[in-house]
Amino acid sequence: MIIGGFITAYGLESVLIPNNVSDGGVTGLSIVGSQWVGLPLGLLIAILNIPFVFLGYKQIGKSFAIYSVIGIASLAAGTMLMHHVPTIIEGDTLLVTVVGGIIIGFGMGLALRNGGALDGIDMLAVLLSRKLPFGTSDLILFLNLFVFIVVSTVFGLKGAILSAIAYFIASKVIHIVEEGLSGSKTFKIITSEPELMVETIRDRLGRSATYNLVQGSYSHEQFKEITCVINRLEDSKMKEIIHEIDDSAFVTVYDVAEVRGGSFKKRNIH
Template identity: 30%
Template sequence: ILLIVGYKFLEKKTIVYTMITIIATSIFLHVTEGWGLHLHEELIGMVFAGVLLGVGIGMILRVGGTTAGSAIIARILNKFLNWKVSHALLIVDLLVVLASYFIIGIEKLLFTIVMLYITTKVIDFVIEGFDAKKAVTVISNNKNEVADQINEQLDRGVTILNGRGNYTKESKEILYVVINKQELIKLKKLIKKIDDEAFVIVHDVRDVIGKGFLSA
């Protein structure tokens, strides 16, 4: 049923990749049927299960596919409500797990919730990678010098936005720049050196497409 729903609301490529995933999963489950690790610590198994699931699901989601089931719902929530796929998947899976409380019991339920959280974090890491981006807003009385130094030392473009302080009623020009996470410390030092009273806001950024970053 979910495949039919996905076929209606998602890209056809997504459904093709999903069918490949279903077939591959069935084959590998059959091949590895007798494989297993007997661990004395359930906590270790839970952590590594979350990591391995996150890596596998993350790679599938990164290329545009799904693992069927709740992942299709997560893709639909991402498309129409702009939810992050990993977070939507976590919420849907949590609803399923919570509904199974009377079957698996409270201890396994809590273990599963922790495993799903780990899976979500690993999925984010696989999809977004090491190279996280930061958007920085700078309000400074030395805005021109700050902008010039960002251009020269970081080789990043700066956008100037017009703003006005509500309390002072003064018009201000605000600097806006997107950088790699690794450049953040250098940027902070640069701003502090020029204007140690500058007001700086740092935002997490999911996707950046354009010159100096990813192509569309």
């Protein structure tokens, strides 16, 4: 949480703010407020996040609120300590948005992955993600659209657009940090050759699989639906196996954020 807070503070002070580009969320509102009233950015970050920390405590849990307080305090302190750090990029709007977005996205993603948040909007997004069929990063991006309207009053339309681009990049980095670069996929396969399919997957990929009995709504015929979890590197090999054994098989594929326990660890195939 502390490392994530300081990484985000560095991205703000060394890339975004010197180039009149804002962050999103409560931090973005704090940047606008700092420009308006002249108060230190870190102080406004701490004050404006108080109601959201309370929301996190009431709705998500005590540990989430405690970790978030640690992260937000680190972010606030980091902006004060790094206020005069050298600007690493100036003028090049493309580099500013990309590099700034990557840095703050990595910091915020690190915080979210470890049980807290660096921004009140993040807490609201985590809460809403439990009630709505959207990911945390998608909700963060949506809520920040309203923030960028406020940002435009200080940095102008161009600054608001650049801020939105930077935060879009940050949201994708948050997603990567939360789920990892490799990730996993679940294949659900309905085939006329379920036993041969599972045996071939086991022999060629070293992966086990499970069966679910399913029934067609029209034909009322029963099938064995195969479920198998693989990593992304095995995706093309899995599709090759399916096509070879039964090119008319019904296949659905899902992205998997995390896999734990069971027999997911594959055995050697050579």
